[in-house]
Amino acid sequence: NAGVTQTPKFRILKIGQSMTLQCTQDMNHNYMYWYRQDPGMGLKLIYYSVGAGITDKGEVPNGYNVSRSTTEDFPLRLELAAPSQTSVYFCATERSYNSPLHFGNGTRLTVT
């Protein structure tokens, strides 16, 4: 059972470059989330989706975009990467409201 798969595991970007963090799930969960985890901090919600075609902003959406064309995939797009976006990014899914979150293994992104 793959669960939640994030790619890549690591990435180094130069300032101003763009990239897409991939998140795929095989659990048929409607709810999907993108979080970032900065050193010594808890998680901050970037964007979330309650189903295919529906996305909404979280706490820290600036500098990011998402799409949800299928139930399985929820990519996170960084345009014009900035050093402030250096972080570990987690994708998570949820079967129904307040059921446990299932997390991917994270993507460590460094912007220099």
Place this chain on the structure above:
Amino acid sequence: AQTVTQSQPEMSVQEAETVTLSCTYDTSESDYYLFWYKQPPSRQMILVIRQEAYKQQNATENRFSVNFQKAAKSFSLKISDSQLGDAAMYFCAYRSAGNNRKLIWGLGTSLAVNP
């Protein structure tokens, strides 16, 4: 706005002993959920235990149990018979019972288990 505070950045425990991790939160809501998540060195976040605020009984999952004090807004995690595999960052999190999908996270407690 709700906040979650974990006052112990680091804790340590001897293998087979018991340790308690503290979490306090601030909210004006009466209905909500509280969670403890574990993040081992592998980085993946794993749910340890969950508590619904309307339930007076403290949640228990095997060696993990909570002491939920609603009036004091306290939600501590007790790990009994600690094992080496319990070494991890532990995060306390809060979520409203309404339609708000946001989890409010504490800063975490790093737990070391000494053999």
